[in-house]
Amino acid sequence: MSETRKRANYTLELKMEAVRLVKGGQAVSVKAKVLGIPKASLDNWVKLSAKGQLKGAGDKSVSVEQMELARLRAQLARVTMERDIPKKATAYFAGNLCEVRLDSQ
DSSP states (O other): OOOOOOOOOOOHHHHHHHHHHHHTTOOHHHHHHHHTOOHHHHHHHHHHHHHTOOOOSSSOOOOHHHHHHHHHHHHHHHHHHHHHHHHHHHHHHHHHOOOOOOOOO
């Protein structure tokens, strides 16, 4: 069964901020994950920005609440990723430990 998915509309401000972060030296894949946007979209925005053709989702205005919600979502994604890193490292190193037995015979 196919579901119709609504295409996401991103504001020009969000696109410009994401492009600014990438141009500031941060990896596209990391920023896309933190912001909750597809990596391909962010790649396209960077390319369009370089050509001067970056456009927003139209004349929709963004409320202060929407901007705060987007900021909090990005912060939650970043903190969740930071929280999961030690868990993954612990699981990785626990799996690679070898057991040493000292039997007294």
